[in-house]
Amino acid sequence: MLIKLLLGKAEEMVGEKGDMPLDQDFSFRSFAQHTFYGKVNLDLLEQAGIGPGQRVVELACGTGAVTRLILERLRGAKESLVIAIDHSALAIKQAMEELKNVRASAVQFIQSKAEELPKVVQGRVDAVIFCNGIHYIPDKETLVERVSQTLKPGGTFAFNTSFFQGAQPPETQQFYRRWMLKALRILKEKHGLSLPHGQKVEARRYLTPEQYVALVEGHSLQLKGKEVKEVPVPLEAWLDISSYQDFIEGILPGLPLSIARQVLQEGVTRTFEELGIQSVPRNWLAIVAVKA
Numbered sequence: 001m002l003i004k005l006l007l008g009k010a011e012e013m014v015g016e017k018g019d020m021p022l023d024q025d026f027s028f029r030s031f032a033q034h035t036f037y038g039k040v041n042l043d044l045l046e047q048a049g050i051g052p053g054q055r056v057v058e059l060a061c062g063t064g065a066v067t068r069l070i071l072e073r074l075r076g077a078k079e080s081l082v083i084a085i086d087h088s089a090l091a092i093k094q095a096m097e098e099l100k101n102v103r104a105s106a107v108q109f110i111q112s113k114a115e116e117l118p119k120v121v122q123g124r125v126d127a128v129i130f131c132n133g134i135h136y137i138p139d140k141e142t143l144v145e146r147v148s149q150t151l152k153p154g155g156t157f158a159f160n161t162s163f164f165q166g167a168q169p170p171e172t173q174q175f176y177r178r179w180m181l182k183a184l185r186i187l188k189e190k191h192g193l194s195l196p197h198g199q200k201v202e203a204r205r206y207l208t209p210e211q212y213v214a215l216v217e218g219h220s221l222q223l224k225g226k227e228v229k230e231v232p233v234p235l236e237a238w239l240d241i242s243s244y245q246d247f248i249e250g251i252l253p254g255l256p257l258s259i260a261r262q263v264l265q266e267g268v269t270r271t272f273e274e275l276g277i278q279s280v281p282r283n284w285l286a287i288v289a290v291k292a
């Protein structure tokens with residue numbers, strides 16, 4: 001199903017207030033508001049040369065934090081447009097709420113899978129931006145082929161992710177191990193639960209930076225930049241990511257979300273206390289490529 005929504009209709013979509021009670025909000029919204037996170041994404045937009053007058057597709061726009069950064073760089077130029085795509089109706093609804101004061105002609109929301117490009121976007125665009133979502137895509141070859149088809153010659157594909165092989169610096173392994181052990185112990189002691197039968201803490205196989213480079217180069221895209229940057233992630237951000245549904249389901253599948261959130265948050269707080277740390281470093285990969 002494709003729902004195409006213009007920003008002018010945002011208020012109809014979000015209802016009177018749009019907000020949901022915090023204890024039922026498992027969206028990405030609170031994590032996306034962290035300053036370090038905005039900086040990581042802004043760096044990518046700078047490297048991608050996003051600027052006034054461009055038509056930009058944003059894949060997996062989530063709750064609109066990066067959409068706002070793109071709009072700021074387009075600076076209201078008349079011909080500029082952001083086409084923001086996400087497969088989650090709730091994320092789109094929250095993004096529309098976040099951007100309800102933006103000029104209606106500056107942004108268009110489309111509820112669709114990223115892989116449906118270029119079916120859902122007419123004409124070619126100057127840039128495709130994909131922040132913190134490419135690791136979710138099972139068939140990345142098809143995705144990148146479609147991104148390439150959507151770009152004008154000379155157009156830019158830029159993406160970043162902190163879920164790739166090498167994202168966790170080796171010295172942080174003990175942090176993750178302790179956190180998971182504590183979370184499982186709290187689950188048992190406080191809630192009398194274990195991970196449901198057949199559900200294992202997931203060990204996803206992520207691509208290496210070199211595999212991402214080969215991926216873009218295999219689809220008429222020329223590598224312009226590849227960067228791995230270490231970012232200190234504070235406790236508040238780990239608490240917020242522990243409240244994000246996709247994250248919870250990735251590491252503690254099959255549990256009620258509110259219970260999983262509680263054990264993850266308590267587990268990470270105790271781990272920070274025990275290790276006496278203020279932040280945990282995490283690597284972000286950024287790749288920028290240009291359509292030949």
Ligand SMILES: C[S@@+](CC[C@H](N)C(=O)[O-])C[C@H]1O[C@@H](n2cnc3c(N)ncnc32)[C@H](O)[C@@H]1O
Pocket residue numbers: 028032041059060061062063064065066085086087088091112113114115130131132133136137
């Ligand atoms: C971690 S959030 C990132 C949101 C935003 N790009 C940011 O950096 O703030 C990932 C987003 O990817 C979306 N997503 C996951 N798989 C998708 C797919 N196949 N097509 C479109 N969106 C997808 C989710 O709904 C979610 O909003």
